[in-house]
Amino acid sequence: MSQPRLIRVVGSIAEVAPLGDVSLYEMVRVGDRRLMGEVIRIEGDVATVDVFEETGGLALGEPVEPTGAPLTAQLGPGLLGSVLDGVGRPLDVMAERSGDFLTPGGEAQTLDADALWTFSPTLEPGDAASTGDVLGIVEERAGIEHRIMLPPGRTGEIADISAGTYRIEEPFGALRDGTPLTLAHRWAVRTSRPSGRRLPPDRPFVTGQRVLDLLFPLAEGGSAALPGGFGT
Secondary structure (H helix, E strand, O other): OOOOEEEEEEOOEEEEEOOOOOOOOEEEEEOOOOEEEEEEEEEOOEEEEEEOOOOOOOOOOOEEEEEEEEOEEEEOOOOOOOOEOOOOOEHHHHHHHHOOOOOOOOOOOOOOOOOOEEEEEOOOOOOEEOOOOEEEEEEEEOOEEEEEEOOOOOOEEEEEEOOEEEOOOOOOEEEOOOOEEOOOEEEEOOOOOOOOOOOOOOOEEOOOOHHHHHHOOEEOOOOOOOOOOOOO
């Protein structure tokens, strides 16, 4: 199959052909600068891509590379306190690499792959584990425990699990079927996280900002977005 290439660009929307065997919402790298984009429509061998970055300078005929996966979030120790852009890149890391303005096509992992975390297991070899069971604890910050849980879709008997200091992608144990256990995993952002039950939002989250607490009160455990103007 020939290399997929740009055949049309209008603003942030690009058309690519022939893109071949791709899936809806699959991530692609667009152009020579490898801009991040997502497939939002497929018609025949033409795919429509929503490009997440500035498309100025793109030229027809530039290559497009499918990644084979949707947009995912990296979940694990080190996420607490991070400030991320819309595709999960930590802004402090991006600033170190490209300054105060993001370079189109820039890449950065959400979590620091070289950081070491002390893991204390709560299960033992021979224990049965299913989705959501707590495998162990990492003290992410003083007094704040990060519970390492078995990711969704996995179940089995613990074959090996050990306390120690690990990087996020280093196995600290394994299931009986050989599935490695690590501190972090990836999750497709368009897929809802499974939950056993939800706690009722019966307590306010007091921010100390009167305009929020009076006019736009938040609930503990809830989520809220506070957008600012461009450039602020």
